[in-house]
Amino acid sequence: MDLLEYQAKALFSEMGIPVLPSQRIDYPKDLKRLKIPYPVVLKSQVHTGERSSLGGIKFVENTIDAVAAAQTIFNLPIKDEYPEVLLAEAKYNADQELYLAVVLDPIVRRPVLLGSAQGGIDTETAMKNMQQVVVNQEFSPFYARRLMVKIGLQGKLIESVSHIVEKMYQLLVEKDLDLIEINPLGISPRGEVMALDGKVSVNDYALGRHPDLVSLVGKNISNNYEIKQEQVKGIDNNSLLVTSNLNGVSSEKIIPNYRLKFTELQGNIGILCNGEGLTMATVDLVMQAQGKPANFLNIKLGDYLEVKESLRSQMFTALDLVSQKENVKVVLINVIGIVQTSDELITIIYEYFNKLKSIDQETIPFVLRLLGGRIGRARERLSGLPVEVMENLEDAVNKAVFLSK
Amino acid sequence: MDLLEYQAKALFSEMGIPVLPSQRIDYPKDLKRLKIPYPVVLKSQVHTGERSSLGGIKFVENTIDAVAAAQTIFNLPIKDEYPEVLLAEAKYNADQELYLAVVLDPIVRRPVLLGSAQGGIDTETAMKNMQQVVVNQEFSPFYARRLMVKIGLQGKLIESVSHIVEKMYQLLVEKDLDLIEINPLGISPRGEVMALDGKVSVNDYALGRHPDLVSLVGKNISNNYEIKQEQVKGIDNNSLLVTSNLNGVSSEKIIPNYRLKFTELQGNIGILCNGEGLTMATVDLVMQAQGKPANFLNIKLGDYLEVKESLRSQMFTALDLVSQKENVKVVLINVIGIVQTSDELITIIYEYFNKLKSIDQETIPFVLRLLGGRIGRARERLSGLPVEVMENLEDAVNKAVFLSK
């Protein structure tokens, strides 16, 4: 989960990474009580990094200009996202701007320190000059100093900037972050350092041991839930949806308790599978058969037995997500290898159709591909419902595509 | 530096180790505002562990008894130490009492987990049944579980008590402790655990990175300083003396900034050496020659160059400590291997005598044993003062013993 700039800076400040005096602005009128002296920078608090070129950052010299600028920014969506909050921050005169990051590298399976002497808005240049140090063994400050020497720092800057990297690393470890980025780190003519913009990605798996982060990002979660809730009819109100990715073509929802991964697209076939690879393979087959996925959802049904009480509500949520949108004409369910739970699953699908009937909801046809379950029993139990039960994957895909036309 | 029980428990509580509701009592009258329901335990806050058998712990049932008991305890020295504070604590009904400790073992050079199923006041039994687990590699909770199994715990207690040991270890690492001991850890009939008494030793070397501990024990430091200050005349008021060991025959003072180690005895020869081993060897020689040390002090003069500004005030403090007590008749200084600083040292001794003269302080004879310095220059510079300069160690010792008779 990505934090907003002002949330990231709150963590920086806690850890002793220097940040500028700043103030959170919820409404343009808050600027009348601004405690920071002008000139001031107003920054749209959205999740994308390119807000500068897209008009999300404005320098203002006085209250009148500030209020006007704030109104503009509040009404400017950046890659479809409207800011809920602005950050008003003091101006800083940097002599030099560095790029610094610590990120988990899934290939070397280690945190990696990244740095470039050319930081700032022009990320192309930063990327070209990027240097890296893999933190192979337990971190010690010399890893940071190695990066400093690689990016060409000299004299006292080696110690002062590597001290910032040490704190970034410490934050990464203490808060289980996937990424922490400072771009730019401003260096004043006197050699002082200042984190001017920052990005923090929290690891979702580890959230359970960081109640402080959950409360920090709590507002993000609930707001985004409301936004997305409107788009999906009939969702079980007990389920907590978290939208982790708001920009771009797709939007992915994670339901932490149930470990559902959901992606929405423009087609008319809802797709529900167990397993990431199987989901992608199924979407591939639908595309190859000229079908158009409306969405796809990966649900963890467990290679081993899940706690059964949660399975029902989890599946109901999942079925709501894949089927209850106007564009969806057919649902393709592809589950495999769940011998022990397949009877359970069949019952749940049966109950789901009954539930829809009981609230007079129109039903659409389902194709259920079942491998490793008791397929005969499924056909028997689901007879009379618009559910086609099949064992062969490609037959099931072709059937679903046919029904979607 | 050893913390008092109530300070140790403050750390326990911070770390989530359960402690009883308690209240710090500075004066007997504080008991009139007691917030803990009776019956209550009043505990003398002194540094020794045997206060229970020595009358430092009393159970009370009401305010009148409590005030009386508090007065008694405040006036009862435990091994020469009067409590400055009492701790009033709720009573706890323990089914079983365990002994738990984490301590740094200088031989295996690792923290060691210690535990006994027979904890409590009878330390003999606890010691006999003591089990240990060396934390060879980075700590992980399984080390604590190994201890639990060794001391014979079963069922849910394995997890709940090993959880306490995990937190003890975490505290040891976070606060750089030499020792953390919970004795007893009470186990209620329902299997709940409670740290009933605790001991924490902070490592002096690491205090510089734990400002929180310095402020926690700040009161101890200054109070003890005042107590001991009275016994030593003419001490430089700028020096901060810390008494780390208050009980028993000797008392050892540490001056953190200067790294002086001072021990007082009953004889009449003041001894000042550079180096722990050399100090002990010199004391040995004095004893062997039938001399009686009045004290001995180990001063770090540096095999390499010390910052010179500190050397003078450090040496003045050291000379005050070893010479300015009524029982001291002669001072034996044995320094070796400080070629670069020996001239400096000679000048300092010269100035020290001048300072004593200037305040009309009586002087006692010094024997200066110098190996690796410019001995001729020393003799020249110190001629006219009651300072005998010698190169041979045993000659110097014999001379000092002769002068002390």
Added chain:
Amino acid sequence: MNLTRDSKVIVQGVTEKISTQIALMMKSCGTNVVAGISPGEGGKEWHGIPVFSLVEQAVAKVGIIDTSVIVMPAYQVLDAALEAIASGLKQIVIVTEGVPPLDMVKLLRKAEATETLIVGPNCAGIIVPDQLLVGTHPTEFYTPGPIGIISRSNTLTYEVAWELTKSRLGQSISVSLGCDPIVGSSFLQWLQILDEDERTELIVLIGEVEGASEEIAASYISETIDKPVVAYISGTYAPINQNHSHANSLISARVAGEKYDSNGEIESKIAAFEAVKIPVAKRPSDIPSLVRNSLQKKYI
């Protein structure tokens, strides 16, 4: 590596139900499950499998243990794995999903120092059909034979295994490396293991679009693997938009090397395999015929 019927295996788990189910499933496949480890449950039995509170107690009882299958709650996996390593185990399969990545980093630093093989987390583990199951592969999709499978998926692995089994192409070893972002062993390690495995004649590699491990595997295969390889990558047709941070794209670009364009990941993956003449299946059902072709070429 001990992946034989003799391999001594333990299951580390606290929730008795799931741990027991997995232990019994493994046992019924022929695996020599010597103990269950559950702190506080030492002395009990899981349907005939003795339970200990500590791994070292099991070792004291049965001698050197080869493999542990870990089914602990996610936040306790690191500790369980470190305990297994401290007790001398050299193979660990982590079934649990959702282990925090930095826990994995800690574990892998240790595992590399002690030369312990870690498979998972969030994996179905290893199956040697009719010989050994350490993990949760459903045995019914497998049959013994000469095809090795290495996969980043769980259920998709079963799909492929079933396609092979239906075409009478049995499997030597099938390993699911795990679906979590940071997993213990890589395509490279397992390509090497299967290359050395006498039973394996051909390797099927099942990849995904995300990440760069497939590109690395392709170049590794062309340089060091003698046996024929058939690849299948899921998600190559799916319309996914991957949102990378600068740092993340940079890392992908770096690991992919200069040969491949990290901006067009999907094409680059297939290109990487085609460049080194590894056949890439378009769908699971294509795999058996590609396997047969490759095997035939091998024996000409």
Added chain:
Amino acid sequence: MNLTRDSKVIVQGVTEKISTQIALMMKSCGTNVVAGISPGEGGKEWHGIPVFSLVEQAVAKVGIIDTSVIVMPAYQVLDAALEAIASGLKQIVIVTEGVPPLDMVKLLRKAEATETLIVGPNCAGIIVPDQLLVGTHPTEFYTPGPIGIISRSNTLTYEVAWELTKSRLGQSISVSLGCDPIVGSSFLQWLQILDEDERTELIVLIGEVEGASEEIAASYISETIDKPVVAYISGTYAPINQNHSHANSLISARVAGEKYDSNGEIESKIAAFEAVKIPVAKRPSDIPSLVRNSLQKKYI
């Protein structure tokens, strides 16, 4: 172990003055000081010794480095030592006093894994008279010869070396293990090193009353050391009252084993040596005659 004139040595330090003094003192003793390491001072020179910001830069310049002498502020010693280890150095001498013990624990876990020899902290290091100085032993008290010295003290070591030198008993190697509570190498390690050292004919062991390392050394000598040993323990006559916590006494008792009574530590130490027929000197000036006696016995 490379304790010859060829051994490449660096000095890691930030306060230029002390680091430079030590580096120059070592150089003047014949030590091959190839670099000084001081972050931010890379490119400078310490009176002819090139300075680098990183250890790895020095390695890149001069090749494999044998030994680092660390003179950093106490809280930076751990990092400096880990940097040296990461750059492949196998011998580290820590001169600095006051390194927090838990930093030493971390360092020693690493050093044991990488087989790096750590001497110190708070030590005078190692001197091979007229050959090599890595540390701060004043050279004037030493002269080459067949006597090895292992000591827990610094200045007392010079005292003993001087007694030997005055008696025309030169020294092969003299090592001060360090006076801090947790030090990197033990009597045992150095007894073994000196037992294998060709130049050493007899070992003088200088101990202290505190702790239990002397008892352990005594039993180790009787079991594995072939060369004659003479011991001297300071503090055996001094009236000191050691206040131990229960946990600490327990640890002392444990390491001392059941043979010796931990409550009478002072007597137990001397008894431990006498029990295995190692002569114990009563004072430094007794050492030369005990050494001569032992050497004579050896050659009869």
